[in-house]
Amino acid sequence: MYPGAWSGKYPDKPAIVMADTGRTLTYAELEERSLRLANWFREIGLQPGAHVAMIAENRTEIIEAYWAALRSGTFITVVNCHLTPRESSYIIHDCDAEVVLISAELESAAELHAHCADVAHRVQVGGVPGTLDGARHYDEILAGSSAEKPAYEPRGDDMLYSSGTTGNPKGILPALKEQPVEDENVPLVQLFTQLYGFDENTVYLSPAPLYHAAPIRFVMTTHSRGGTVVVMPKFDPEQALSYIQGYGVTHSQWVPTMFVRLLKLPEEVRAGYDVSTLRAAIHAAAPCPVEVKQRMIEWWGPIVHEYYAATEANGLTVINSEEALRKPGSVGRDGLMGIVHICDELGTELPTGEVGTIYFEKAEGTEPFVYYKDERKTLGTRHPEHPGWTTTGDLGYLDEDRFLYMAERKSFLIITGGVNIYPQEVENELALHPDVRDVAVIGEKHEELGEIAVAYIEVEDHVKPGDDLSAEIREWLAPRLARFKIPRRFEYIDRIPRTPTGKLVKRKLTAVSA
Template identity: 30%
Template sequence: MPDFITLDALVRNTAQASPDRLAVIDGERQLRYAEFDALIDRVAAALQRDGVKPTDTISICALSSIEYAATFLAGLRVGVAVAPLAPSSTAHDFAAMVKDSAAKILFTDDFAAAAMKDAAIDPSVKRVALDGGGSGTAFSGWLAPEGAKPTPVTVDPEWVFNIIYSSGTTGTPKGIVHTHYLRWRQYGQLDPLGYGPDAVTLLSTPLYSNTTLVCFNPTLAGGGTLVLMKKFDAKGFLDLAQKHRVTHAMLVPVQYRRIMALPDFGNYDLSSFVMKFCTSAPFAAELKRDILARWPGGLTEYYGMTEGGGSCALLAHEHPDKLNTVGQPMPEHEIRLIDEDGNFVPPGEIGEIVGRSAVMMKGYLNQPQKTAETLWIDKDGNRWVRTGDVGRFDAEGFLTLMDRKKDMIISGGFNIYPSDIEAIASQHPDVLEVAVVGMPSEEWGETPVAFAVARPGRTLDPAELKAFTNAKVGKTQRLADVAIVEQLPRSAIGKVLKRELRDQRLALKAAS
């Protein structure tokens, strides 16, 4: 690989070599690389003016925009870590993430601000409104003057690039820390995926997601063009793809399913596509097969964790007979399977998936115990990331996922932890106990369903409990349904048997 270079420096190199090349398209607005780099400088200079120093943190919670992208790159340019936050978070979690990240400035927009109006944010955290709305100081007024440049900062590869938050099973968000070195290991390897000056990448997933950054970073590193989509809809995606001659896109399975279901899908000219990507949720083999048959260009599925470790890639267009798998370990990534005692299992047997590579998180911010629980040390002292997933390798080294050891639900590409929802539902005065299970959904992949037991002498209304819970959880955590049961099935040691709940419900649906 080439010598270490920061992402913002690669953007600057393109701005100097090809100043008129399109960098970012946001609706009817667009910036060329020279203009984009100048905007990054103005944001970076404003950060320094406001006293933000290297290794400090800024947070961004907003819809994708040119200003969002420039602010992200500006933070990197002056050695500042970026904590992108989800507008779909609860107000409680949002406030906890801002506090945990120790953000000096919170960049937001009216969309996010409306969702977080009840969040208890420390008033000392400066707010800047990226859209110029009422959520803080207007971005245009906050910016340093035209032509301003920041004081140069030499970035240490071990400094924090970003903090990606993932909700924990205790309800406390976990900040996954990625260094500049980790990200460079990703964006420094642009081939054979075609990220170069001719790449036009359509981003329809939000910038707070690692899923999106996996495409955002290499596109800019290679001098390509980003097309931003604030909110996904299937027809809008195809309109943009055709209009801008898009070559690359990252989509989660539910997005692919909605796109492929459009009656007029075949009327769109998608011949410009070089590579499409998918990650974050189970990707059905029949859906992959449909995409390969009707959508030009390659299809790559990634399997891995935001925490890093080992990742797999399935180049579906090259291996149409392996669509039931998530592919093979990527170059320089090692993936093994272990049993309950931490022993490596032989080929063909089932085990928990662990992985290691140069692409591994530094840890969870301020949570050493959670970090220790996720990392596994083998007998030779090597660090591995535990996925909590169970799988099996076939004779050719392709990995098939069997099940998830954790109770995590993946709905529409988002990770949902049942215990977070259970904690809220249990607050209902008529609830004795409740278990939340991920049920199959054609639209979302999985959706959370609650099984609740009423307190003695009380009556539980499922619609009321559903409304009560959904009013208090994040948008992506909302229950799809509630079932009232007499008791929850448990093991001999008292553990709720969620598999039985899931199987019983599937059997009832099949019989109806």
Template identity: 40%
Template structure:
């Protein structure tokens, strides 16, 4: 019999079937044995539909047990599982279905209109469509599972998620890794190595709060790793700062994954609301996906204590981690490489730059390879001597700590001088009247580009010339005047993805359309 103390959902669920494994946003609770049975039934169902090792299927589901069931089925049937962004329109969904080669599509009734439009556009037959709830033309998931036993499937082999990149520069691309033919239990144990980087412990008595949509790579990785360590997953349906605090207190949450936007909105809660909830159970408050302004990070550390960890990573693999102690001694750093990651900073000619000099950040994760599905050209273009890049700029110090400057696509060149928007955004975000900010270059006939800031005011702050003047004055003595925005516009809500990534092109493109 497998050692029940070793990590891996299937081992733990068989040993402790009554353990609370998952809580849906509406409060519905699922025991480990129940999740295990559902996942086993789904494996039998997918195989009955003709799916075989190496095939893929897609899911368009909200956060909760249904999405976890899809992941667990793929992970023990040798399948690729692609969760789809539920904000996508029909044509965007069709692209994912067709590009991934999906042999099945699981669709929640909440997203039925666009999901069915996507399935029709992609030419997916009705026999390959599975509905959760009432979805026309789809076999209902509950009815489908009822046809099959919950016994452990034969010929188990590890599958993988295949996430699509955010597509900030063109259509999303699937990041596909080769299947290794591992036993699913052994693969699950290997997956938990991610949490070792942060010092996260296995076993009962831990709960992980899922604050963002699980179609994002990091959210999937953190939540499923927690599940394989025997932690309870507590799902949010949509972000609410106060609801997050309530759930931390209610379930004694010990770990979570957030983005800086979450921090900012929690910090803007009234003091009496923040003090009303006991968050002392939190031991690993992990954040990433977007740069965190130093002032915001310092405030969160003061409030939550030394449980705030930062990381830098990519869907393609590899990353860095910064502990609370690291950040206090090297504020602004995103930490040192994971034990399985190597960094390289290179110039435009592909040569490695000296320590401290800014260049393009390249990463390599050992024993892990990937391709952008169906796009060998892009796969090759982003590689350099076995390393890959997502286009970020940065430098490392003498001790190997990484500091990010910006994305290459966002770099402003004004009068021949490089200006990094992230540096300006950092300073403006520290202002109490700013909820969110984006800085980018706009056309300037004399200088090539000039600095533009778009600000989402905090609650109670009145947008207009007076606020703009106060924000500019706040930069006095903190930024060289050449970096000050030449103008500030205001917006009701910043266009960010739910994982915190700013969709800057939506703000920038209108200024360049007629240039």
């Protein structure tokens, strides 16, 4: 299904609502605008398998362009709008974009546009026409393009980039299938529908950036099922609650840091909003502290769901609220999209309870992912004896019931005086401190102990960082962590470096501490 399937049935139904302004795009408008853009792609000669890139803040045009790609057989790469122009330019050129769409509202728009002077077709989105010299304006293109639906619209796909927490990000190339955009046989849509009950009555709140895989794919699922998408320009915890109440939100997708910020709202603020319309609150992208999840379930009820997956979409585990309370810390069981195998460094499968590399055995009828133009990196994800088993490098273990638990990556492990410290365990406790907005723990070289644990802390606005706060935090941690796990030093910084999906970019902290 796609917007055209619903525009005939519900032409005036809101397909997209911008949460802050209430600006609405109906199904009829989404159908026409995405069709006009897709026809322009065809008009300028884009063939199925060609690449389009877009960089913008959360706005309706991202979703229009996404559907235009999906109905023209092209690949679309939505770029993180918080990257520097140089970083963005790397992705735009690496994906071989023949078209780049740039929001004129971005602070770096002009510089980014200059970096993309060699891209064949440059499009300015929003702003006064002519702001980006030499680029055609998005509205002008739509006004001059046909709204006539072709007899056949081949289905395209996204080609998103990994978060790039180490080195340059990698483009993840899916295999295009010969199928029309109307074809309902789209595994991801079918899976989300099965798991979370997306349907015509769904009102999906997207509090996260649309350039990340999970938010944009949940948006597409909502539209495939005829629901309404409510887009937040950026996340704010109290505003999110007000939108849930005001728009009657039924489904939403979060990252754990959002849960932490929601729970830190004063009790009277949280109690002042009605969230009873929620049927599924889905979270992923980063480990969620057990206490945080338990408190969210207490507050919102047994509607909290977690899944573990990657942008590479090589596998999936899922866990519901009841299972999470019974198996605290687990990210769920496999079977819906691939089978989990835990292996050592040589590829030997490990027994229950032992930590190793997480491999997914591909599901029937699927093809392993490929990193675009990087055969070496692609080969590095394959199991040495089972090419159909792939990994993104995460570590974990299975229990006796095949529930998966994540473990710290070896590169993040801190060994102090011969004793292992897992930063995630320390971060989970510190995240619950009322004065801590965000935190990251890394290892720093030490002449005597080899390494020591150092906590980098972003404090709440009303808090004054310093030695007094550090002493108070140490005292607060004492009953919660063994003494050797408590960081030897606390550093206070303006912002913890994270990808917009919540993943910590520890290499940036390492650079700070060097």
